Amino acid sequence: MKKVLTWMKITGQGMHIWNYLWWLKNFLDYAKWNDAYLFLADLHSLTTIHDPEILKINKKEMLLDYFSLIGEDFHLTIYEQSKIKKIADINWILNSVTPYSLMLRAHSFKDSKNKNSDINMAVFNYPILMAADIISYDTDVVPVWKDQTQHIEFARDIAQNFNKIYKTDFFKLPKIHTDDEVMLIPWLDGRKMSKSYGNDIKVFETDSDLKKKIMSIETDNTPLEAPKDPEKCNIFELIKFFASENKQNEIKQKYLAWNYGYWHAKLELFDILKDFLKPFKKRRDFLKQNFDIIEKKLEEWNRIANDIVDRKYTEIMKIVGL
Numbered sequence: 045m046k047k048v049l050t051w052m053k054i055t056g057q058g059m060h061i062w063n064y065l066w067w068l069k070n071f072l073d074y075a076k077w078n079d080a081y082l083f084l085a086d087l088h089s090l091t092t093i094h095d096p097e098i099l100k101i102n103k104k105e106m107l108l109d110y111f112s113l114i115g116e117d118f119h120l121t122i123y124e125q126s127k128i129k130k131i132a133d134i135n136w137i138l139n140s141v142t143p144y145s146l147m148l149r150a151h152s153f154k155d156s157k158n159k160n161s162d163i164n165m166a167v168f169n170y171p172i173l174m175a176a177d178i179i180s181y182d183t184d185v186v187p188v189w190k191d192q193t194q195h196i197e198f199a200r201d202i203a204q205n206f207n208k209i210y211k212t213d214f215f216k217l218p219k220i221h222t223d224d225e226v227m228l229i230p231w232l233d234g235r236k237m238s239k240s241y242g243n244d245i246k247v248f249e250t251d252s253d254l255k256k257k258i259m260s261i262e263t264d265n266t267p268l269e270a271p272k273d274p275e276k277c278n279i280f281e282l283i284k285f286f287a288s289e290n291k292q293n294e295i296k297q298k299y300l301a302w303n304y305g306y307w308h309a310k311l312e313l314f315d316i317l318k319d320f321l322k323p324f325k326k327r328r329d330f331l332k333q334n335f336d337i338i339e340k341k342l343e344e345w346n347r348i349a350n351d352i353v354d355r356k357y358t359e360i361m362k363i364v365g366l
Contacts (some may be wrong), residue, residue, distance in 0.1 A: 046184035048074040049081040049218075050178065051125070052110070054089040054102045059109045060244035061317075065285060070187045070221075072118055080120035081181060081349065082110070087125045087173065091166045106337070112328035113247065115170050120207050124342060125177065130357040135169075135176040137360060141205045142172050151194055175199035181349075183218040196220045210363050248325060250336040251318055258314045263306040272306075274299040279309045286313075286320045306324075 050071045053060075059068070074080060086103055095098045110122060114298035125131065147153060150171045156163045171194075178186060178199040196218055245257050253292045261279055266272050274280040276297045284292055295312055298304040331338060 046074075046078045046087060047081070047182055048078045048185045048187065049083070049178060049181055049183040050187050051083045051085045053085040053105060054093070054099065054106050058105065058248060059113070060246050062244065064247055067187070068113055072114065072120075074185065074187060074221075075118050075120045078185075080118075081183075081235070082120060082122045083125050083177065083349070084110070084123070085125050088170065091164065091170060103145065106329055107342075108331055108335075109247065111331055111341075112324050115327065121345045121348050122342065123345045127342075127346040128349055128353050130353045131173075131176055131180060133178050134353070134357055134360060135173045137364060138172050138176050138202050138206065141209050142175075142202050144206070146198065147171065150198070171195060171198045172202065175202040178218055179203045179215045180353050181354075182216045184216070185219050185221050185259075187221045192225060193220050193222065199310050210296070212363060214360065214363060247321060248328060254318060254321075255314050258310050258317070259307075261310060266306075268305040268307075269303050271298045271302060272304070277306070277309070279306060279313055283309070283313050283316060287316050295329045 048071070050067070052063075052067075060185060071080070071082065084103065084106060086099070089099060089102070093102070112124075114120070147168055150168075152170050153163075153168050156167045174195045175198055179195065179202070186199075188196060197220075200217045203217055207213055208216055249257070263278065277299070280295065280299065283295060287295070295309065299309070
C-alpha cells in the first residue's frame with residue numbers, strides 16, 4: 045500500500061469538470077487501494093486572499109465541493125493545512141536547506157512577478173511550504189496536472205538537499221503521477237479547460253447554465269446531413285468520459301449515419317452530464333444544510349494528520365540537533 049497525497053487551493057471559483065476528471069477522479073482511483081490524503085491548502089491562499097470573510101466563504105464552499113464529490117464510500121483523510129501545528133516549523137527547517145537559486149526558478153514566483161512587481165514573500169517561499177506539505181507525510185505518489193509537476197520536483201530537490209546535508213535518508217522522494225489521457229481533452233473552444241480562458245464548466249452549474257455552455261462548444265462546419273467522425277469531435281470526446289460503453293456506441297452510430305448534427309450531439313451530452321452530476325448536486329444541498337457533518341469529520345482527520353506530522357517533527361528536530 046502506497047501513501048498518496050494531493051491538495052486543492054482555495055480560489056472561490058468552484059471546481060470545474062476538468063478538475064474532477066484529471067484531479068479528483070484520478071486521486072480517488074488511487075485512494076481505493078492506498079493510504080490517501082487530501083488537504084485544503086488554506087495557508088497557501090494567504091498569498092493572494094487578504095479578506096478574512098472572503099477566505100471563510102471560499103473555504104466553506106470548497107469543503108462542500110470536496111465532500112459532495114467524494115461521497116462516503118472512500119477511505120481517505122481530508123484535513124486543513126492551517127490546522128497542522130508543526131507544518132510551519134518543518135517549513136522553516138526546509139527553508140534552511142533550500143537554495144535561493146532554486147526559488148528563482150519557481151513558476152509561481154515568475155508568473156506573479158510578471159503580473160505584479162510588488163509581490164509578497166509568501167509567494168516567493170510558496171514552493172517550500174508545498175514541499176513541507178508533501179514530504180512530511182512520507183508521500184509515495186502525488187497525482188497532479190502537468191503544470192504542477194514543478195511542485196513535486198522541488199519537493200524532491202529539497203528533500204534530497206536535507207538528506208545530503210544531514211547524511212540521512214530521512215525524507216522519502218515522492219513520485220509524480222499525471223493522466224495523459226485526460227490532459228488531452230479539448231473543451232468549449234478547443235483549448236484545454238481553464239478558468240483563465242473562461243471556457244470552463246463548473247461541476248455545480250445550474251442546468252440552464254450547463255446547457256448554455258455545452259451548446260457553445262466549437263465544432264467544424266460539416267453539414268447536418270453528412271456523416272461525421274466521432275473520434276475527431278470535441279463533443280464525443282467528452283461523451284466518452286461520462287457515458288456508458290453502450291451509450292457511447294449508440295451515439296457513435298448516429299455520428300456515422302445521415303442527418304445527425306452536432307446540435308443533437310450537444311443535447312445528448314447535456315442529458316448525460318446532467319444525469320452524471322445530479323447525485324453530487326443533491327448531496328451538496330444536503331451538506332449545505334448539515335455542515336456540522338463536515339466539521340466533525342475534519343476534527344477527526346485533522347487529528348490524524350497532526351499525529352503524523354508531530355512524529356515527523358520530533359525526528360527531524362533530533363537530526364538537526366535541536
